Amino acid sequence: MWLFNSSIGRKLIMSVTGIALVLFVTFHGCMNVVALISxxxxxxxxxxxxxxxxxxxxTTGLAALVVIHIIYAFILTVQNRKARGNNKYAVTDKPEKVEWASQNMLVLGIIVVLGLLLHLFNFWYNMMFAEIIGNPMQGGFEPTDGFSYMKQTFGNPIFSCLYIIWLVAIWFHLxxxxWSAMQTLGLSGHVWFNRWKCIGQVWSTIIIALFLLVVLAFWFCPDCVGQCDFKLLPFAVK
Amino acid sequence: MAKNLNVTIKFWKQNGPKDKGHFETHDLKNIPDDTSFLEALDIMNEELIAAGKEPFVFDHDCREGICGMCSLYINGTPHGKTERGATTCQLYMRRFKEGETITVEPWRSAGFPVIKDCMVDRTAFDKIIQAGGYTTVRTGAPQDANAILIPKQDADEAMDCASCIGCGACVAACKNGSAMLFVSSKVSQLALLPQGRPEAAKRAKAMVAKMDELGFGNCTNTRACEAVCPKCETIANIARLNREFIKAKLAD
Structure with a gap:
């Protein structure tokens, strides 16, 4: 099957799973903003x-995407190390055009995974997982009380700092x-390269800024977040 | 005004692909700064031979930037820091500082085993071309030059892609040892022209399969290749190859 045994096929797997994860992160970021309001x-x-x-x-689908993305990251890295050979250059000069992130995607990815584990421990474990195993109060709050878990987590400066590092790594990764995902899909060229690069920068900056805003607001101003009356919001189900 | 330079050449010595290899150094005195870098290496070899030492082996041929034979990794950059996109033979001593140590290494990639010193075996590129980098032309009376209409822009871009000389700087610069810029240029030069379309799908599949078989790495879009390409090939070619390949596979 060409998807698994050709270099472009393997890259295509990285590209498609990556795009799906970006869409999920976008949805997650938008959802978080609600916590700032109500x-x-x-x-x-x-x-x-x-x-x-x-x-x-x-969630199962999402976990599968993450796992496939990580497995292929390692497969590609191992193959690429082998293709590079054992002899390292004594002197290397990085051209200006080459972004730092592009050469450190695996390292950034590993930081992202570590952050993800912390995130699952802080939230998913006490929410969805607690409900599944029938121990709803294991985290101290109702499993549907995400708002309290946010206050608890980001009230801890160590967690908040770790989340900020995590978000910066995700920003670089994205x-x-x-644009790399679009390039791999072949949806790029002389004109679209610059457009995708711009779209990618703006998109990832907005999403990560939203996440950062939530962390900082819950950290420094826990009493002023989420105070709007839900019933008064225009989209509220009466 | 030309002035003379004193530099130290730190060059890679390696006896064949299995040898571990090591650096040796040689001081060059009073080299006029309009000497080409390869001429400076010629002077160094004359001095090494005169001293009863083995000369330094490196590839070179036309010395006018069109054959793609020269292949030296100079001070961390394939072909060195030339005035503009150009090969090693177009690098001049005026680009270096007085007293500088110039480090000269071979293309380091599993796809390009070292033959000796800085001469590497690039027949892998020939094998990729043999796999599909051609059009099947039936011989017969030549067609009228204007019988097939080609937009000027396409013809120009195909020509830009065809200007890839297959030197291998893209592979040398790539942290993944990927040959995608070379392969994509060679696929593009034909994919852009109507004469290349009938075999486009077959060509993309065959050339990528050969590239993978020969052990070149997977492209991760770092753009190091286009930054060092002496012929200024761009990664738009790589996007085109991805498109051609995916389209061909989906049409199977």
Whole structure:
């Protein structure tokens, strides 16, 4: 099968899983902003997702995407190390055009995975997982009370700092990953290269800024976040 | 005004692909700064021979930047820092500073085993071309030159792709040892022209398969290749190859 045994096929797997993950991160970022406006509305989303079959199915799909993306990252890296050979250059001069992120995607990816594990421990373990195993209060709050878990997590400066490092790594990873995914799909060229690069930079900056905003707001101003009355919001279900 | 330079050449010595290899150094005195770098290496070899030592082996041929034979990794850059996109033979001593140590290494890639010193075996590129980098032409009376209309822009771009001389600087610069810039240029030069279309799908598949078989790495879009290409090939070619390849596979 060409997807698995050709170099472009393997890159295509990285590209498609990467794009799917970017879309998920975008959805997640938008969802988080709700917590800044109304804690009640945010918890409504948490309840809607919870441990319902569709949320579990989507989470399983998402986990599969992450695992495939990571496995192929390692397969590609091992093959590329082998192709490079054992002899290293004594002197290397990095051309200006070459972005730092593009040459350090694996390292950035590893930081992203470590951050992801912390994130799963802070939230998923106490929310979806707690509901699945039938121990809803294991984290101290209701499993659908995502808002309280956010306050608890980001109230801890160590966690907040780790999340900020994590977000910066994701930003670097995405600034290269987004245009690179389009390039691999062949949807690039002399004109579209610059467009994808710009779209990728703007997109990843907005998404990561939203995540950062949430962390910083919950860290420094826990009393002013999520105070709007859900019933007064225009989209509220009456 | 030309002035003379004193430099130290730190060059790679290696007896065949299995040898571990090591650096040796040689001081060059009073080299006029309009000497080409390869001429400076010729002077060094004259001095080495005169001293009863083995000369330094490196590839070179036309010395006018069109054959693609020269292949030296100079001070961390394939072909060195030339005035503009150009090969090693177009690098002049005026690009170096007085007293500088110039490090000269071979293309380091598993796809290009060292034959001796800085001369590497690049027949892998010939094998990739043999796999599909051609059009099958039936001989017969030549067609009228204007019988096939080709937009000027396409003809120009195909020519730009065809200007790839297959020197291998892209592979040398790539941290993944990927040959994608070379292969994509060679696929593009034909894919852009109507004469190349009938065999485009077959060509993309065959050349990529050969490239993978020969052990070149997977492209991760770092753009190091286009930054050092002496013929200014761009990664737009790589996007085109990806497109051609995926399209060909989906059409199977």
């Amino acid at each position: 804690g009640e509305a945010y918890n409504t989303i948490c309840t809607l997702l919870g441990s319902n079959w569709y949320a579990i199915a989507a 600034t290269h990953g987004m």
